[in-house]
Amino acid sequence: MTAVDTPDLLDYDDVLAKYEPVLGMEVHVELGTDTKMFCPCPTEFGAEPNTQVCPVCLGLPGSLPVVNEAAVESAIRIGLALNCSITPWGRFARKNYFYPDQPKNYQISQYDEPIATDGYLDVILDDGTTWRVEIERAHMEEDTGKSLHVGGATGRIHGASHSLLDYNRAGVPLVEIVTKTISGAGARAPEVARAYVTALRDLLKSLNVSDVRMDQGSMRCDANASLMPIGATELGTRTETKNVNSLKSVEVAVRYEMRRQAAVLEAGGEVIQETRHFQEADGTTSPGRRKETAEDYRYFPEPDLEPVAPSAEWVEELRGTLPELPWVRRARIQADWGVSDEVMRDLVNANAVDLVIATVEAGASPEAARSWWVSYLAQQANTRGVELGELPITPAQVAQVVALIDSGKLNNKVARQVVDHVLAGEGDPEQVVADHPELVVERDDTKLKAAVDEALAANPDIAEKIRGGKVAAAGKIVGDVMKATRGQADPARVKELVIEACGG
Numbered sequence: 001m002t003a004v005d006t007p008d009l010l011d012y013d014d015v016l017a018k019y020e021p022v023l024g025m026e027v028h029v030e031l032g033t034d035t036k037m038f039c040p041c042p043t044e045f046g047a048e049p050n051t052q053v054c055p056v057c058l059g060l061p062g063s064l065p066v067v068n069e070a071a072v073e074s075a076i077r078i079g080l081a082l083n084c085s086i087t088p089w090g091r092f093a094r095k096n097y098f099y100p101d102q103p104k105n106y107q108i109s110q111y112d113e114p115i116a117t118d119g120y121l122d123v124i125l126d127d128g129t130t131w132r133v134e135i136e137r138a139h140m141e142e143d144t145g146k147s148l149h150v151g152g153a154t155g156r157i158h159g160a161s162h163s164l165l166d167y168n169r170a171g172v173p174l175v176e177i178v179t180k181t182i183s184g185a186g187a188r189a190p191e192v193a194r195a196y197v198t199a200l201r202d203l204l205k206s207l208n209v210s211d212v213r214m215d216q217g218s219m220r221c222d223a224n225a226s227l228m229p230i231g232a233t234e235l236g237t238r239t240e241t242k243n244v245n246s247l248k249s250v251e252v253a254v255r256y257e258m259r260r261q262a263a264v265l266e267a268g269g270e271v272i273q274e275t276r277h278f279q280e281a282d283g284t285t286s287p288g289r290r291k292e293t294a295e296d297y298r299y300f301p302e303p304d305l306e307p308v309a310p311s312a313e314w315v316e317e318l319r320g321t322l323p324e325l326p327w328v329r330r331a332r333i334q335a336d337w338g339v340s341d342e343v344m345r346d347l348v349n350a351n352a353v354d355l356v357i358a359t360v361e362a363g364a365s366p367e368a369a370r371s372w373w374v375s376y377l378a379q380q381a382n383t384r385g386v387e388l389g390e391l392p393i394t395p396a397q398v399a400q401v402v403a404l405i406d407s408g409k410l411n412n413k414v415a416r417q418v419v420d421h422v423l424a425g426e427g428d429p430e431q432v433v434a435d436h437p438e439l440v441v442e443r444d445d446t447k448l449k450a451a452v453d454e455a456l457a458a459n460p461d462i463a464e465k466i467r468g469g470k471v472a473a474a475g476k477i478v479g480d481v482m483k484a485t486r487g488q489a490d491p492a493r494v495k496e497l498v499i500e501a502c503g504g
């Protein structure tokens with residue numbers, strides 16, 4: 001049967017009327033160890049191509065791998081934080097495939113003896129409810145090299161004239177975290193996918209095992225998706241969408257794939273088991289390679305490495321190093337700040353909790369920190385189409401703005417302009433204020449008094465009213481003075497001066 005890859009998409013609601021969406025997430029995290037998984041090469045991101053390589057990670061004959069203990073330690077901590085059982089004895093496995101990104105022609109991975117199995121991660125959905133995602137396993141493996149297909153008309157692999165290879169990434173320690181299939185989420189399946197990756201990223205960040213940068217590839221997510229006719233008992237054929245590089249993209253990719261598959265099925269076609277690539281630009285997926293099955297990889301235990309056999313004592317010791325986990329921390333913070341469930345939920349939804357916490361830790365009051373992140377900065381993130389945490393301003397910088405307001409140097413209005421300059425990459429708020437003296441609040445009473453006198457002279461009838469005791473009339477004069485000083489005055493001080501000038 002010839003399947004049309006992308007017929008007209010079905011509305012997501014129409015998909016749900018007939019099909020149950022099923023998900024499965026594979027997340028690869030690059031561990032932040034100093035050296036690679038099986039050799040002492042450095043792992044730093046962004047070095048000149050092929051400068052961080054040695055015979056082991058280049059797979060030269062005669063070289064032998066040695067396990068990086070720090071990587072095993074991180075993998076165990078990840079497993080524990082995900083409520084998994086840690087295997088007392090497990091081996092690495094060779095995953096055989098022929099592709100130039102892996103010069104050995106196999107990747108050292110784990111197969112049927114992963115370091116961690118059977119856990120779960122509770123994630124919070126937009127409406128505040130909790131969804132439990134079951135974890136099938138977390139296993140260790142080495143990253144592959146990077147290939148860059150260049151030249152030719154399209155720059156894509158088939159159109160490219162040649163490929164460039166960078167093996168700096170080959171052998172970087174990875175942990176792959178694989179969920180069991182997730183079903184029953186219905187309309188919320190795309191949201192569950194995003195919420196899961198968000199929660200996992202927060203968790204990994206708190207464990208300090210990886211810098212979890214989706215944009216730099218240190219956290220990579222593959223979204224498996226399939227449809228099951230409602231009432232069916234067997235899973236449908238899945239596709240595996242790669243290249244989903246932001247939290248938003250996870251949700252967009254899953255929804256798109258569900259709508260595409262439904263359209264394929266409705267047109268009488270078949271979903272093909274394959275990898276697909278997410279296109280950030282238009283939110284669609286396009287076919288990648290037909291998926292090998294496990295047999296194609298001819299897995300077998302890696303003969304060059306000792307089994308991994310963490311003692312119960314070591315595992316318990318590592319359990320003791322787990323930090324306060326993000327959701328426990330959130331509950332504690334909520335109690336500390338004395339905010340309602342609704343306020344906390346808004347913060348969680350805006351992905352602002354950790355940013356607010358960090359801003360408070362940098363010296364701002366919880367109220368001020370919260371208000372900056374959920375109002376002005378949230379608007380800025382929205383206009384730019386990025387996550388709050390992706391805005392080019394740090395919690396410490398926000399705390400600095402708050403301090404400048406508290407000290408009377410900035411008022412709320414000009415503070416926003418200072419933030420705009422910070423977002424434009426002009427440096428810390430202190431620096432911005434030093435570079436833009438016009439943004440600092442006028443504290444010089446003589447200058448303000450002159451502006452007040454001028455405004456009163458221009459509005460004799462209002463001045464008369466104020467002199468007669470109608471303090472409320474001062475508002476118009478304060479407004480004029482604020483205008484005259486281009487917003488650079490403290491309105492409360494101006495009001496005092498107006499009343500003083502009118503003999504109050």
Ligand SMILES: Nc1ncnc2c1ncn2[C@@H]1O[C@H](COP(=O)(O)OP(=O)(O)OP(=O)(O)O)[C@@H](O)[C@H]1O
Binds near residue numbers: 024179224235
């Ligand atoms: N029918 C299905 N629909 C949606 N998800 C599925 C389905 N069957 C399996 N999955 C999910 O797909 C993922 C498969 O990941 P796994 O790492 O086990 O294998 P793989 O993708 O074949 O291997 P590789 O690591 O080489 O990509 C799991 O999260 C699993 O729950």
Ligand SMILES: [Mg+2]
Binds near residue numbers: 026178
């Ligand atoms: Mg996998």
Ligand SMILES: [Mg+2]
Binds near residue numbers: 026
């Ligand atoms: Mg996979």
